[in-house]
Amino acid sequence: MPMLPEHDLWFSEIHEPSGTAQSWYLTAQRLDERRTPFQHIEIFATRTYGRLMSIDGCVMLTTRDNFLYHEMMTHPALFSHHNPQHAVIIGGGDCGTLKEVLRHKSIQSAVQIDIDEQVTRLAELYFPELCESNGDPRAQLLFEDGLAWIKGADDASADIIIIDSTDPVGPAEGLFGPGFVEQCFRVLRDGGLMVQQSESPLVHQQLIKGIRGNMIAAGFADLRTLGFPQPCYPSGWWSATLAMKGERSLDEFRYTDARNKSFTTLYYTPEVHQGTLREPPFLVKALT
Amino acid sequence: MPMLPEHDLWFSEIHEPSGTAQSWYLTAQRLDERRTPFQHIEIFATRTYGRLMSIDGCVMLTTRDNFLYHEMMTHPALFSHHNPQHAVIIGGGDCGTLKEVLRHKSIQSAVQIDIDEQVTRLAELYFPELCESNGDPRAQLLFEDGLAWIKGADDASADIIIIDSTDPVGPAEGLFGPGFVEQCFRVLRDGGLMVQQSESPLVHQQLIKGIRGNMIAAGFADLRTLGFPQPCYPSGWWSATLAMKGERSLDEFRYTDARNKSFTTLYYTPEVHQGTLREPPFLVKALT
Numbered sequence: 001m002p003m004l005p006e007h008d009l010w011f012s013e014i015h016e017p018s019g020t021a022q023s024w025y026l027t028a029q030r031l032d033e034r035r036t037p038f039q040h041i042e043i044f045a046t047r048t049y050g051r052l053m054s055i056d057g058c059v060m061l062t063t064r065d066n067f068l069y070h071e072m073m074t075h076p077a078l079f080s081h082h083n084p085q086h087a088v089i090i091g092g093g094d095c096g097t098l099k100e101v102l103r104h105k106s107i108q109s110a111v112q113i114d115i116d117e118q119v120t121r122l123a124e125l126y127f128p129e130l131c132e133s134n135g136d137p138r139a140q141l142l143f144e145d146g147l148a149w150i151k152g153a154d155d156a157s158a159d160i161i162i163i164d165s166t167d168p169v170g171p172a173e174g175l176f177g178p179g180f181v182e183q184c185f186r187v188l189r190d191g192g193l194m195v196q197q198s199e200s201p202l203v204h205q206q207l208i209k210g211i212r213g214n215m216i217a218a219g220f221a222d223l224r225t226l227g228f229p230q231p232c233y234p235s236g237w238w239s240a241t242l243a244m245k246g247e248r249s250l251d252e253f254r255y256t257d258a259r260n261k262s263f264t265t266l267y268y269t270p271e272v273h274q275g276t277l278r279e280p281p282f283l284v285k286a287l288t
Numbered sequence: 289m290p291m292l293p294e295h296d297l298w299f300s301e302i303h304e305p306s307g308t309a310q311s312w313y314l315t316a317q318r319l320d321e322r323r324t325p326f327q328h329i330e331i332f333a334t335r336t337y338g339r340l341m342s343i344d345g346c347v348m349l350t351t352r353d354n355f356l357y358h359e360m361m362t363h364p365a366l367f368s369h370h371n372p373q374h375a376v377i378i379g380g381g382d383c384g385t386l387k388e389v390l391r392h393k394s395i396q397s398a399v400q401i402d403i404d405e406q407v408t409r410l411a412e413l414y415f416p417e418l419c420e421s422n423g424d425p426r427a428q429l430l431f432e433d434g435l436a437w438i439k440g441a442d443d444a445s446a447d448i449i450i451i452d453s454t455d456p457v458g459p460a461e462g463l464f465g466p467g468f469v470e471q472c473f474r475v476l477r478d479g480g481l482m483v484q485q486s487e488s489p490l491v492h493q494q495l496i497k498g499i500r501g502n503m504i505a506a507g508f509a510d511l512r513t514l515g516f517p518q519p520c521y522p523s524g525w526w527s528a529t530l531a532m533k534g535e536r537s538l539d540e541f542r543y544t545d546a547r548n549k550s551f552t553t554l555y556y557t558p559e560v561h562q563g564t565l566r567e568p569p570f571l572v573k574a575l576t
Binding site for chain 2: 010012017018019020021022023024025046047048049064065067201202203227229230231235236237264265266267268269271272273274275276277278280281282
């Protein structure tokens with residue numbers, strides 16, 4: 001029975017729901033850590049994936065593959081809106097989502113609300129490439145409770161709301177509840193979109209179903225669960241669920257603008273976007 | 289430093305090139321094994337992925353997620369050919385690829401050539417759902433060396449050649465060399481396609497570049513590397529590289545036929561197919 005050699009330096013995350021574990025060779029013991037009122041954040045140096053940030057033992061991101069998640073949590077939604085100006089990011093403390101949002105020239109304001117300032121402080125130290133846009137005059141970084149913040153936000157004040165949270169346990173649990181989704185719907189302007197990270201299409205189908213049910217109940221007219229590869233998360237396959245407020249269809253995204261965009265991406269293309277707009281049959285079946 | 293608990297029953301595969309390991313909880317010690325002249329084949333029962341077959345310690349397939357690989361190794365190629373009649377599968381001893389090929393009514397013959405009969409014998413016992421079509425009168429199962437077989441095959445005798453091999457070490461090494469690809473080109477009819485499993489877009493870019501270089505050198509006019517999620521393989525992300533003999537473009541696949549196909553798929557759709565035909569920018573850059 002193959003086992004991990006005990007004498008090697010590994011970071012391992014055991015994922016009970018999928019009965020699997022993923023491990024990375026490390027080049028050193030832990031580089032840094034913070035124990036905050038909310039969670040335990042750790043930074044490791046892997047041999048082949050660059051830096052790795054974990055929260056409460058779960059991998060949040062690595063240097064090598066975070067581009068997949070950050071691009072797919074942002075560009076499909078932003079190119080689905082006809083003219084996104086005001087963006088809100090709940091969670092997202094590593095600032096990678098914020099950076100991608102700010103690449104869109106139409107954006108006039110992007111507010112990031114993460115409950116835990118130490119996530120951002122550690123990202124600035126160990127993932128500086130994700131924090132390059134933190135000084136952008138359009139950006140505002142708040143460290144407070146996202147659920148409380150959204151309750152206090154004005155009606156119809158945002159075009160895009162991105163829920164870039166940890167898993168639905170601990171501090172992020174409220175961000176997966178119906179009350180929060182109703183608030184997002186209220187705060188979005190007509191034609192606005194909500195995006196929620198919705199875990200693995202293979203192993204979290206009931207969670208995705210719940211997220212989509214909340215979105216429909218809140219009044220969103222069209223929704224899609226977009227899958228994408230994400231090696232550092234359980235099953236290596238992740239999803240973002242998009243919900244549109246108003247009568248437009250998510251099929252009608254700005255394909256030509258996405259093709260002629262003024263910035264480069266590593267994974268996102270309009271073809272990738274188009275190809276993920278129809279959920280694969282096994283997922284359609286699981287969600288009905 | 290999180291480590292796998294020593295007292296639990298795990299199957300772990302360490303993948304040195306990507307500096308990672310993947311592990312599955314098992315419900316029992318090994319179910320079966322064969323030591324053949326070619327390799328060591330083992331069968332395990334996992335808690336959440338069904339059965340798992342490994343060869344020389346590397347995961348080949350699991351019950352739960354093999355549909356991704358088998359559908360993407362077959363349907364994009366078969367719907368890219370205007371009328372595929374004669375298919376050849378080199379490797380593919382678990383018979384999952386054969387089963388998907390035979391779903392296409394135009395297919396008149398499908399020859400599977402795996403060097404190791406014991407792979408098929410174990411698949412019949414532990415993955416019977418993949419072997420359902422082995423008795424199809426159009427199917428022929430041979431257990432011999434694929435490299436020798438292709439050298440003996442007639443010129444212009446096949447429409448589709450699928451290289452469903454293990455990793456390019458051990459018995460499969462020759463299947464990644466230029467001489468073998470030249471033979472495939474010779475054996476294909478005009479308009480025919482070759483498909484090669486080409487490992488992870490994230491961690492095997494040099495290998496993919498080599499495969500594509502061999503294909504171009506052999507005379508193939510158009511080629512594409514199609515990515516797809518594959519949780520049980522390193523990085524959870526895998527690829528099939530398609531090469532077309534003749535002047536047609538791989539962009540011109542039978543979209544309407546794929547939409548109206550007479551069989552069901554779990555992952556493959558014409559939208560997925562379309563969405564993977566353009567490699568993501570990071571891969572394009574790595575391959576140039």
